[in-house]
Amino acid sequence: MNGRKPIKEPPMNNNVVAVIGCGLIGQSWSALFACYGYDVKAWDPAPNWVPEFQAAVDKAREQVRALHGGSNAEGTITAASSLEEAVGCAFWIQENAPESVPLKIDLYSRIEAAAKPETVIASSTSSLTWSELSTHFSHRDRFVTAHPFNPPHLMPLVELYAPDASTRLRAEGFYNGLERKAVVLSQDAVGHIANRLASALWREAVNIVDQGIADVSAVDTALVHGPGLRWSVVGAHMAYHLGGGAGGIEHYLKHLGPSQERRWSTLGNPKLTPELCRRIVDGVMEEAAGQSVSELEASRDAGLMRALAARAGGRS
Amino acid sequence: MNGRKPIKEPPMNNNVVAVIGCGLIGQSWSALFACYGYDVKAWDPAPNWVPEFQAAVDKAREQVRALHGGSNAEGTITAASSLEEAVGCAFWIQENAPESVPLKIDLYSRIEAAAKPETVIASSTSSLTWSELSTHFSHRDRFVTAHPFNPPHLMPLVELYAPDASTRLRAEGFYNGLERKAVVLSQDAVGHIANRLASALWREAVNIVDQGIADVSAVDTALVHGPGLRWSVVGAHMAYHLGGGAGGIEHYLKHLGPSQERRWSTLGNPKLTPELCRRIVDGVMEEAAGQSVSELEASRDAGLMRALAARAGGRS
Numbered sequence: 001m002n003g004r005k006p007i008k009e010p011p012m013n014n015n016v017v018a019v020i021g022c023g024l025i026g027q028s029w030s031a032l033f034a035c036y037g038y039d040v041k042a043w044d045p046a047p048n049w050v051p052e053f054q055a056a057v058d059k060a061r062e063q064v065r066a067l068h069g070g071s072n073a074e075g076t077i078t079a080a081s082s083l084e085e086a087v088g089c090a091f092w093i094q095e096n097a098p099e100s101v102p103l104k105i106d107l108y109s110r111i112e113a114a115a116k117p118e119t120v121i122a123s124s125t126s127s128l129t130w131s132e133l134s135t136h137f138s139h140r141d142r143f144v145t146a147h148p149f150n151p152p153h154l155m156p157l158v159e160l161y162a163p164d165a166s167t168r169l170r171a172e173g174f175y176n177g178l179e180r181k182a183v184v185l186s187q188d189a190v191g192h193i194a195n196r197l198a199s200a201l202w203r204e205a206v207n208i209v210d211q212g213i214a215d216v217s218a219v220d221t222a223l224v225h226g227p228g229l230r231w232s233v234v235g236a237h238m239a240y241h242l243g244g245g246a247g248g249i250e251h252y253l254k255h256l257g258p259s260q261e262r263r264w265s266t267l268g269n270p271k272l273t274p275e276l277c278r279r280i281v282d283g284v285m286e287e288a289a290g291q292s293v294s295e296l297e298a299s300r301d302a303g304l305m306r307a308l309a310a311r312a313g314g315r316s
Numbered sequence: 317m318n319g320r321k322p323i324k325e326p327p328m329n330n331n332v333v334a335v336i337g338c339g340l341i342g343q344s345w346s347a348l349f350a351c352y353g354y355d356v357k358a359w360d361p362a363p364n365w366v367p368e369f370q371a372a373v374d375k376a377r378e379q380v381r382a383l384h385g386g387s388n389a390e391g392t393i394t395a396a397s398s399l400e401e402a403v404g405c406a407f408w409i410q411e412n413a414p415e416s417v418p419l420k421i422d423l424y425s426r427i428e429a430a431a432k433p434e435t436v437i438a439s440s441t442s443s444l445t446w447s448e449l450s451t452h453f454s455h456r457d458r459f460v461t462a463h464p465f466n467p468p469h470l471m472p473l474v475e476l477y478a479p480d481a482s483t484r485l486r487a488e489g490f491y492n493g494l495e496r497k498a499v500v501l502s503q504d505a506v507g508h509i510a511n512r513l514a515s516a517l518w519r520e521a522v523n524i525v526d527q528g529i530a531d532v533s534a535v536d537t538a539l540v541h542g543p544g545l546r547w548s549v550v551g552a553h554m555a556y557h558l559g560g561g562a563g564g565i566e567h568y569l570k571h572l573g574p575s576q577e578r579r580w581s582t583l584g585n586p587k588l589t590p591e592l593c594r595r596i597v598d599g600v601m602e603e604a605a606g607q608s609v610s611e612l613e614a615s616r617d618a619g620l621m622r623a624l625a626a627r628a629g630g631r632s
Binding site: 024127149150155156157159181183184185186187189190191192193194195196197198199200201202203204205207208211212213214215216217218219220221222223224225226227228229230231232233234235236237238239240241242243244245246248249250253254257258259260261263264266267269271272277280281283284287288293294296297300303304306307308309310311313 | 340443465466471472473475497499500501502503505506507508509510511512513514515516517518519520521524527528529530531532533534535536537538539540541542543544545546547548549550551552553554555556557558559561562564565566569570573574575576577579580582583585587588593596597599600603604609610612613616619620622623624625626627629
């Protein structure tokens with residue numbers, strides 16, 4: 001990594017990013033920001049949150065360094081003793097509080113009172129919308145939803161929604177400057193893009209288990225070695241373009257559109273009954289084959305790092 | 317590649333695989349079979365099919381060699397002058413005819429008349445089922461649906477369904493011996509697993525475009541850099557296990573199951589109207605940015621090869 005990339009809008013007269021809420025997502029963001037040269041002021045309301053945060057951030061920073069190479073230009077990470085201290089000197093604020101509208105709205109009023117007026121306030125919310133969260137802002141133009149995909153220090157995607165064009169541009173510049181892939185929504189939507197797609201796929205994955213077509217681990221194996229692998233290279237629309245032969249998507253829609261619509265009508269709409277949940281839990285336990293969540297996470301991260309390194313190789 | 321891997325059931329007294337139907341899928345299978353040491357007898361009813369077949373097979377063989385290293389033990393590929401000649405001496409038959417039940421049933425009766433009784437007859441069908449296709453067999457025990465994911469010489473997934481346990485075992489051994497990932501369905505199903513998942517995801521991808529939430533290329537970019545990348549490493553069920561914190565999938569289902577069910581109810585069910593099809597076609601053309609289908613295919617294949625090489629690196 002050769003330090004942080006230039007961003008489209010110049011940063012303010014400082015280099016400080018505030019991270020508000022330091023669970024899984026806040027830890028991961030903090031590591032990424034610091035590796036790309038920003039000084040991070042982190043704050044969380046939980047008692048004694050710092051040791052666990054510090055350990056997680058150290059591990060994540062090692063992963064970012066392994067992927068992109070080290071740098072002398074890394075920033076610092078410090079634990080602030082109050083929200084006000086964290087945001088006061090920041091030019092960017094990344095909020096990662098629990099998914100509760102009143103809780104976040106309360107945080108934003110404290111943030112607005114303490115932050116400089118030019119500071120962008122970004123929310124990592126995965127399930128709430130800009131419209132729900134922006135109702136009580138004094139200056140909502142500077143608010144953006146910036147939803148990362150877990151874990152943000154490895155996954156490139158950041159989904160953005162902000163009605164204000166200048167805030168949107170600043171957000172694109174900021175996240176792309178961290179070598180993320182910023183994707184801008186045209187319209188505010190629950191679940192943004194990625195979680196809507198993930199939810200639609202999982203509904204059918206659960207249906208396949210419910211109907212007895214295949215068990216949990218067969219479904220996951222098919223996904224990883226089939227569509228998942230392909231979608232890590234080409235998107236869903238593009239995949240059908242390439243499945244349409246020389247006539248591409250136009251040919252595909254004309255000849256196979258009706259059969260897709262028929263298939264859509266056969267997809268399931270399962271209910272997560274206690275019995276079905278039990279089968280899913282048992283299936284996942286069988287697939288985990290005795291590995292703990294943190295062992296599985298380590299193996300996922302290693303797989304993601306290999307996949308990302310392979311992509312980087314392809315670009316050069 | 318150190319020649320073909322041992323298969324669980326011993327092959328017959330010869331090494332010949334017949335490939336019936338030599339379009340995209342048949343070409344790709346032929347290349348894979350030959351690279352793993354089998355002698356391929358290929359047949360297609362189209363006039364003058366051989367030159368295009370030969371060119372495609374040569375290109376695919378180069379890709380398999382680049383991925384797995386060359387071998388002195390590669391098999392030969394010859395064009396048979398009749399279906400009967402192709403299947404007569406084969407121990408394995410891979411049928412890749414168009415997706416028409418009467419057409420395939422007619423082929424199977426000719427295949428059964430000419431093939432040895434112990435030969436397995438495998439169909440690459442993506443949208444038809446074992447139950448539909450097996451109605452007219454004299455000996456349907458030896459029939460298996462073996463659906464690859466395009467392109468089969470690169471994509472590991474092969475989805476299998478056969479009620480007969482011995483045929484199922486032979487099929488698992490055969491495809492895993494080609495370093496594929498054979499996934500066995502418990503129940504015959506339209507779209508097997510992978511195309512059901514792909515169809516469910518695409519329905520929502522189309523809905524997102526239809527609703528104006530994001531355009532075609534934003535949806536594809538979000539997928540490739542978000543859920544697609546993650547699903548190339550961990551399956552959908554496992555991803556929620558890791559999203560549940562230390563409590564895993566059990567915690568996830570208990571706390572977030574109801575919100576998933578609510579989200580399922582907000583997913584769309586678009587109609588592929590001419591107007592929507594036009595927007596999808598225009599969006600894909602914009603995403604393609606002037607690249608032809610074959611250029612995009614080459615770029616997809618290069619991406620897949622990088623991803624597969626990265627996986628192989630992780631295993632060693």
